[in-house]
Amino acid sequence: MNNIQLYINQHKDRFLSELIELLKIPSISADSAYNNDILKAAKAVKTSLQNAGCDTVEICETKGNPIVYGEKIIDKNLPTILVYGHYDVQPADPLDLWDSSPFEPIIKKTKLHPDGAIFARGACDDKGQMYMHIKALEFMTSTNQLPCNVKFMIEGEEEVGSSNLSIFVKENHSKLQNDVILISDTGMIANDTPSITTGLRGLSYVEVEITGPNRDLHSGLYGGAVANPINILTKMISSLHDENNRITIPGFYDKVENLSEKKRNEMAKAPFSLEEYKAALDIDAVYGETGYTTNERNSIRPTLDVNGIWGGYTGEGAKTVIASKAYAKISMRLVPNQDWIEITELFTAHFKSIAPKGITVKITPHHGGQGYVTPTNSIGYQAASKAYEETFGKVPIPQRSGGSIPIVALFEEELKSKTILMGFGLDSDAIHSPNEHFGIFNFLKGIETIPLFFKYFTEFSK
Amino acid sequence: MNNIQLYINQHKDRFLSELIELLKIPSISADSAYNNDILKAAKAVKTSLQNAGCDTVEICETKGNPIVYGEKIIDKNLPTILVYGHYDVQPADPLDLWDSSPFEPIIKKTKLHPDGAIFARGACDDKGQMYMHIKALEFMTSTNQLPCNVKFMIEGEEEVGSSNLSIFVKENHSKLQNDVILISDTGMIANDTPSITTGLRGLSYVEVEITGPNRDLHSGLYGGAVANPINILTKMISSLHDENNRITIPGFYDKVENLSEKKRNEMAKAPFSLEEYKAALDIDAVYGETGYTTNERNSIRPTLDVNGIWGGYTGEGAKTVIASKAYAKISMRLVPNQDWIEITELFTAHFKSIAPKGITVKITPHHGGQGYVTPTNSIGYQAASKAYEETFGKVPIPQRSGGSIPIVALFEEELKSKTILMGFGLDSDAIHSPNEHFGIFNFLKGIETIPLFFKYFTEFSK
Numbered sequence: 001m002n003n004i005q006l007y008i009n010q011h012k013d014r015f016l017s018e019l020i021e022l023l024k025i026p027s028i029s030a031d032s033a034y035n036n037d038i039l040k041a042a043k044a045v046k047t048s049l050q051n052a053g054c055d056t057v058e059i060c061e062t063k064g065n066p067i068v069y070g071e072k073i074i075d076k077n078l079p080t081i082l083v084y085g086h087y088d089v090q091p092a093d094p095l096d097l098w099d100s101s102p103f104e105p106i107i108k109k110t111k112l113h114p115d116g117a118i119f120a121r122g123a124c125d126d127k128g129q130m131y132m133h134i135k136a137l138e139f140m141t142s143t144n145q146l147p148c149n150v151k152f153m154i155e156g157e158e159e160v161g162s163s164n165l166s167i168f169v170k171e172n173h174s175k176l177q178n179d180v181i182l183i184s185d186t187g188m189i190a191n192d193t194p195s196i197t198t199g200l201r202g203l204s205y206v207e208v209e210i211t212g213p214n215r216d217l218h219s220g221l222y223g224g225a226v227a228n229p230i231n232i233l234t235k236m237i238s239s240l241h242d243e244n245n246r247i248t249i250p251g252f253y254d255k256v257e258n259l260s261e262k263k264r265n266e267m268a269k270a271p272f273s274l275e276e277y278k279a280a281l282d283i284d285a286v287y288g289e290t291g292y293t294t295n296e297r298n299s300i301r302p303t304l305d306v307n308g309i310w311g312g313y314t315g316e317g318a319k320t321v322i323a324s325k326a327y328a329k330i331s332m333r334l335v336p337n338q339d340w341i342e343i344t345e346l347f348t349a350h351f352k353s354i355a356p357k358g359i360t361v362k363i364t365p366h367h368g369g370q371g372y373v374t375p376t377n378s379i380g381y382q383a384a385s386k387a388y389e390e391t392f393g394k395v396p397i398p399q400r401s402g403g404s405i406p407i408v409a410l411f412e413e414e415l416k417s418k419t420i421l422m423g424f425g426l427d428s429d430a431i432h433s434p435n436e437h438f439g440i441f442n443f444l445k446g447i448e449t450i451p452l453f454f455k456y457f458t459e460f461s462k
Numbered sequence: 463m464n465n466i467q468l469y470i471n472q473h474k475d476r477f478l479s480e481l482i483e484l485l486k487i488p489s490i491s492a493d494s495a496y497n498n499d500i501l502k503a504a505k506a507v508k509t510s511l512q513n514a515g516c517d518t519v520e521i522c523e524t525k526g527n528p529i530v531y532g533e534k535i536i537d538k539n540l541p542t543i544l545v546y547g548h549y550d551v552q553p554a555d556p557l558d559l560w561d562s563s564p565f566e567p568i569i570k571k572t573k574l575h576p577d578g579a580i581f582a583r584g585a586c587d588d589k590g591q592m593y594m595h596i597k598a599l600e601f602m603t604s605t606n607q608l609p610c611n612v613k614f615m616i617e618g619e620e621e622v623g624s625s626n627l628s629i630f631v632k633e634n635h636s637k638l639q640n641d642v643i644l645i646s647d648t649g650m651i652a653n654d655t656p657s658i659t660t661g662l663r664g665l666s667y668v669e670v671e672i673t674g675p676n677r678d679l680h681s682g683l684y685g686g687a688v689a690n691p692i693n694i695l696t697k698m699i700s701s702l703h704d705e706n707n708r709i710t711i712p713g714f715y716d717k718v719e720n721l722s723e724k725k726r727n728e729m730a731k732a733p734f735s736l737e738e739y740k741a742a743l744d745i746d747a748v749y750g751e752t753g754y755t756t757n758e759r760n761s762i763r764p765t766l767d768v769n770g771i772w773g774g775y776t777g778e779g780a781k782t783v784i785a786s787k788a789y790a791k792i793s794m795r796l797v798p799n800q801d802w803i804e805i806t807e808l809f810t811a812h813f814k815s816i817a818p819k820g821i822t823v824k825i826t827p828h829h830g831g832q833g834y835v836t837p838t839n840s841i842g843y844q845a846a847s848k849a850y851e852e853t854f855g856k857v858p859i860p861q862r863s864g865g866s867i868p869i870v871a872l873f874e875e876e877l878k879s880k881t882i883l884m885g886f887g888l889d890s891d892a893i894h895s896p897n898e899h900f901g902i903f904n905f906l907k908g909i910e911t912i913p914l915f916f917k918y919f920t921e922f923s924k
Contacts (some may be wrong), residue, residue, distance in 0.1 A: 029778065029783060030779030032855070039920060047506050080807055091781055097678070110722050160779050197654040212745065213897060214746065216675060216896065218719055218865065218893050219767045219769055221893075223864060224759040224764075224793050225749075226743060227749035230769075230770070231766075234696035234699040235696075235703075236770065241693070281677075282676035284819055284820060285689075286687060286820065287818060287819070288686050294687045298686050302686075303681075305692075305693060306692040307681055307692075307777040308694070308773065308774035308783075309774060311772075312791070313639045313770040313791060314772040316492060318492065318623065318791060318793070318829060319552060319553055319769060320623075320769060320793055320866075322780050331685075333682055356749060357749070358746060366779070378695060401682070402686070403680065403682030404682050404782075425685055426886065432678065432681075432755075432781065433678040433680065433783070434678065435677070
């Protein structure tokens with residue numbers, strides 16, 4: 001690849017301003033109030049792909065949010081890379097914790113991003129990372145250096161479980177046929193320590209509803225005499241972990257992969273400072289399953305976290321009420337070999353079994369997906385590793401991530417191809433949180449590295 | 463008292479329509495958005511007292527909501543009855559569970575109220591019950607039968623802890639001087655089973671805030687490795703009860719009055735059907751402290767109930783977040799001899815002590831008050847008992863209530879007089895809940911019974 005740094009230098013201001021326009025669209029998939037913005041974001045992605053040189057671009061309707069599909073086929077005998085990304089974003093709340101408006105992007109310097117970072121919901125997850133691929137394509141087509149075929153599949157429901165993408169993938173095997181899938185929706189260790197994600201956790205996300213008495217009651221007249229749904233919910237949730245912070249659902253750990261001492265020792269070599277980790281979060285101690293390190297707890301071990309809880313009076317002041325109902329959103333991160341459907345069933349059966357009399361339980365599975373491991377000896381991994389080495393000057397570290405991209409396991413099952421996770425975000429970029437941002441260095445480094453992956457993947461496939 | 467039933471029959475339609483006008487005012491004290499309605503309700507009470515024959519009526523400003531004070535002094539040598547009530551109401555939410563609008567009163571018949579009941583927030587608690595006293599005064603003055611002096615003190619902060627009333631009472635001993643305090647803000651067993659409340663529980667109401675990491679985190683990247691404030695909150699709250707549903711706060715039961723077997727046997731004679739109780743709440747079992755009956759659990763035993771809980775993502779769909787903070791509103795109902803300030807301190811110390819490392823705890827006491835017991839051999843109780851006997855044809859049953867009127871203990875301490883709790887509501891009237899209502903039979907029976915209390919109290923005081 002020739003002149004890639006020159007091209008980036010010449011066009012980087014435009015790249016940034018184009019991304020900022022995309023970030024202004026509040027394409028929140030979890031809330032149907034933003035349906036029009038979802039459509040607006042899909043159209044913007046379509047236009048970008050056309051401008052970057054795709055031959056065909058279409059907005060594919062689904063029962064939910066549309067999928068933007070684009071392709072540029074230069075030679076059927078050459079390899080085909082399928083780029084996956086998403087244009088939907090997480091909800092922005094709590095809004096009062098943002099220092100700037102989540103959909104009015106601004107650029108600010110930070111300690112870890114001395115060249116500046118773009119602050120906006122979706123800056124890193126995943127609009128910024130997805131847009132790197134579109135700009136990498138623009139470079140390759142406008143300089144006549146595209147070495148292979150490319151397909152884009154950019155969806156709008158990643159943050160709510162990709163259920164319509166699953167159907168689309170199942171129904172479009174031949175359209176989506178490829179040799180490798182490329183995704184930038186993960187992170188790397190640090191700007192001077194590149195890494196490639198080789199494992200993802202699976203996910204089961206459920207909502208529970210606890211009902212006690214048929215109406216809200218006065219806590220004086222009924223307090224102490226009937227099961228209070230909120231007290232009961234806290235008791236039930238609390239019982240899901242034992243004193244070693246192991247999950248108590250029967251059968252939960254049955255299929256969990258137990259890593260060898262050797263693999264755990266290798267993992268422990270990744271640079272990590274517990275003091276810096278605690279300082280970054282303002283906490284005086286970490287917390288988790290007995291017998292595992294922090295890095296193990298959030299990568300190779302499964303979890304159960306309450307993501308939201310509500311019930312009773314939550315307004316200003318005091319109300320002496322016993323609520324009729326209480327609710328929680330609970331997600332479990334799963335490790336390879338745990339089946340998310342089986343875990344959802346185990347959770348459901350167990351959670352219902354621990355409800356006391358006088359309480360009814362309703363459980364609604366939201367979504368889920370299997371965990372995934374990428375082999376480091378594959379052509380795809382080797383091509384990615386060489387691309388990073390060339391742009392960062394260092395061989396990237398293979399790393400298991402605690403996050404989930406549930407669709408990755410499905411891609412392998414349906415499309416029979418491996419996924420390479422070339423993530424350029426940092427853990428501190430606050431994805432899913434207030435003040436999400438993405439380093440300009442990282443954005444431009446991604447645009448520089450991706451064409452090299454295309455080059456080496458094509459070479460290694462010969 | 464002559465012609466009281468005749469007077470009520472002649473004027474009952476007007477009584478009802480006046481009450482309905484008062485109920486239309488959303489005088490919610492817990493939410494400052496309703497401050498103007500608070501003032502409107504205070505003015506309406508003032509006008510009603512003037513029309514009912516008070517000589518002096520004034521709106522007394524406080525640092526919070528005003529207190530309406532009125533009096534009619536006919537002879538300084540006669541006894542003085544101080545009527546207390548409140549014009550503020552509980553918040554109306556959850557609004558979607560109301561069958562009609564909470565501030566557009568309607569009259570409907572129910573199984574327990576075949577003559578009809580007024581449905582509105584505040585119908586029973588306490589506008590309807592407070593208004594009985596104003597109409598009873600109207601009867602006595604307009605028929606020249608007022609047998610003693612009367613003072614009214616109607617406040618607007620009962621539902622948020624009466625903190626400014628406390629100051630008002632402390633600063634106005636001589637203005638409020640009285641021989642007995644009369645309150646209708648409790649219930650009775652059934653329309654054919656009159657009862658008088660002889661005990662109230664005390665209250666300590668606190669809000670807790672749990673903080674973990676300094677920002678919301680992605681539950682994939684951090685899940686399992688840091689203390690999740692919602693999980694921790696459920697664990698902390700859950701640990702506040704043991705397997706026998708006894709409260710685990712050290713020292714909590716130290717001063718709890720232990721009733722004799724004899725007193726418990728007497729209590730057990732009150733008519734009560736567990737099957738009807740469960741059916742009315744649509745629950746298949748009751749729940750509470752081992753070793754006590756349902757009636758004991760909600761009257762002579764202390765409790766700890768979560769009245770509200772919130773944290774994390776509670777919107778539509780799913781968000782994979784670990785919240786930085788989680789919150790709960792917790793109230794403890796206390797029995798006589800438990801000191802609410804001491805219990806609040808015990809709670810605070812214990813709750814902070816059970817937080818794991820990595821979590822900080824902030825506790826804000828909302829309000830509280832002591833429990834209270836009325837002796838049945840007092841002149842006031844005897845006068846009330848005779849009044850009920852005359853209007854209901856049955857001697858009323860003395861009964862401990864699970865509710866709290868924190869100000870009652872303060873009245874005794876500051877004004878050195880006993881309180882008589884002549885309540886006419888039913889437990890099923892859904893106070894603090896959607897579809898609160900008050901039977902028309904009960905409203906009119908209250909207006910009929912109160913003047914007889916005035917008569918017998920004056921006679922017995924001679």
